Amino acid sequence: MSMTFDDGTFIRSELVTPLPPPIRNVGIIGWMRENLFSSVLNTLLTLFGLALLVLIVPPMVRFALIDAVWTGENREACLDPGVGACWPFIRAKFAQLIYGFYPIEERWRPNIVFAAGAILLVPLLVPSWPMKRLNALLFFVVYPIIAFILLTGGNIDASSFLFQRFGLIQPITGDASLAGVNIAFWADFVLTALVAAALVGGIIGLIGGNALSAGRAVLLAFAGFGVLVLAWDIDFGLRPVETRQWGGLLVTLVIAVTGIVASLPLGILLALGRRSQMPIVRLLSIVFIEFWRGVPLITVLFFATYMLPLFLPQGANPDGLLRALVGVALFSAAYMAEVVRGGLQAIPKGQYEGAMAVGLTWGQMMRLIVLPQALTLVIPGIVNSFISLFKDTTLVLIVSIFDFLGQLRASFTDPNWATPVTLYTGFAFAGIVYFLFCFGMSRYSLFVERRLNTSHRH
């Protein structure tokens, strides 16, 4: 295809096809030369890393899978030298690790709680699924009440309210009760609500406000509180189970979920307080937040266990788990407050000014304009503090509440399963469980972060 002139000159009319790049610069070899062996130091690092991988990964796989014992009734199965993980130990202790000493015939109750939690949580986490508001209401308000009734058995004895202290109600109603509900208490409760509503309405009316709406607000608050107490008061025929019998993953999840459900609203309130224009409210919020953030959770749990009973009226001796829950909730609320504050600060001032300009009240502005934006912004931060809350639940074992890790530690002492590999098997299992929970949450936060980022990309 070339031209040849009369004088013999040779001119190519097209380009020569380029030679392929040297084989050492492309493909796997090229990649390895570029990335793994580009310099002496890099080569050494690669070899060192590979050696480390070879040292760690195959023995772990061999321990967990290849050399592992899968069947057996007691320690005899796992006594052979060179044996790997003793999985029958986990199978034997599995129920204990999940429920603790929750009575065996009542374990359908925690099972329902677990299932309901999963059913409500999954749709809440998928961003594209509808009815978020209803879902959130169910998960954050209805679910805790139902879970409480199912797990404890409900039928908490509500004995007296305000007026009974003066001995006013009992003579009229007597000791009558209906489905486990103490009539005297509820007569007392309704009376107190009416009196409080009348009082507040009267005062507001006297200083020129809307007496009717004030009274209505008080009545509504009482009604909401009443529904809550009523749900706990009714006798559903469930056998009461003391929290001392709870344990294992059940306790871990109860603490984590209670912490999450309680810390989010509390944290939002504290963050709003810290950003408030009112100096006293701001100061109180700052002191509260910085105090809890400055002390370790252990001291908070010690505080809740040893000091709180001293601060409560004589005879009021709250349940051990409840005390720990209060401590954990306050502690994580302080951290949540800082996360939410970050979100509030990221909202441009124009949003506040726009909301005020269209005549929204402070509450409406926060509820409809600022908080929805701020909370969406900090979802990754919120999930991260949930992760650390979940990891922190292990600390309750120090105040003798047997959570998952506590149960695991207790199961090591069983002479039936005393083998050289019991300890490692237990740690491997617990490690996998904790890792799955925490890693799952962190992946979810990454997923949300990426989803949110798309709207900000230019």
Added chain:
Amino acid sequence: MSDLVEPAIGRSKTSFINDPKVRSIGLQLIALVLVVFLGWMFVDNARQNLAAQKIATGFGFLDNTAGFGISQTLVPYSETSTYGRAFLVGLLNTLLVAVVGIFFATIIGFFVGIGRLSKNFVVRLLSTIYVEVIRNLPPLFQILFWYLAVLSAMPSPRQSINLLGEVFISNRGIIVPRPVFEAGTGYVLWSFGAALLVVIVLHYWSRERRAETGRGLPMLPIGLGLMILVPFIAMAITGFPISLERPELKGFNFVGGVRVIPEFVALTVALATYTGAFIAENVRAGIQSVSHGQTEAAHSLGLRNGHTLRLVVIPQAMRVIIPPLTSQYLNLTKNSSLAVGIGYPDLVAVFAGTTLNQTGQAIEIIAITMGVYLVLSIITSVIMNVYNKRVALVER
């Protein structure tokens, strides 16, 4: 029109409880009254409860004899010492774990953080696995793991693992040689101080000379040489007053040397690796915050990779790294209270644990313990803020 509207704005028909000022004052008053009432209720209840349980209040118990032993003491302490002394021992133990843990966590964090960004696939993979695994396991789990599964599984002292013939690792802890100081140690220390001073002066002089002429002294060999050679000569002259007392196996245990208790090792290793993983992520974020143009510019000036990292990238990344680093240091200090889970005698275990059980002075003891951590938090954040101000961006 405006004449008609004007007075309506001036004298509002709405009630004064809708006035934002009145509302704000009212709300704050309610908040204050609530808090004061709550506080009063707590104090009143506490007084009644204490009276009912016949617990004396006050800090007098600190002078009573403690009567319990502590397995690791940095200052002289015995069972006849006071509770105040026990408090001091616990506090020092907490600080020891915090300082050692912070030191190692920082080193781990920086190496792994840089490794997470390495071009080398194997290094990157290992760093990522490390960070993801460690960050997603509870710290108490890791402490228990190191204590029960690693250190308790070490051989007995008779079969202990021997490193370099000097360090023995067994299930009773790590035993290292104890330095023994004889007369003449003072001269050696003085000579070391003098060498250090000379090196510092030389360093500044070299820096000035480099600024003027572009050529400085090779400070690394000079500095190291001076600091090793001078004390060595001093030791040779005074007849080697510093020696090492080697641990020896006698019977079932070691005699001589310093024993580092396994609780300390487990706690420090667990906290350093745990916090190190978090620091690594901070370091990675900090380095990524330095724009790639800086690296390219440094390369085009002819700086090598190491120099680029050390002289260009890291100084700029430090600004981003320092604030979260501070909170990681605080977290490590607070997490050191998990010591109580394995029985390391830290502040919480000794004071809020044993002392509280023996005396029952819950309010005083927990207040002191919380106060100590609050003060530690404040001190750390003040120091870090000062440093932060020094490295902060100076804008034109």
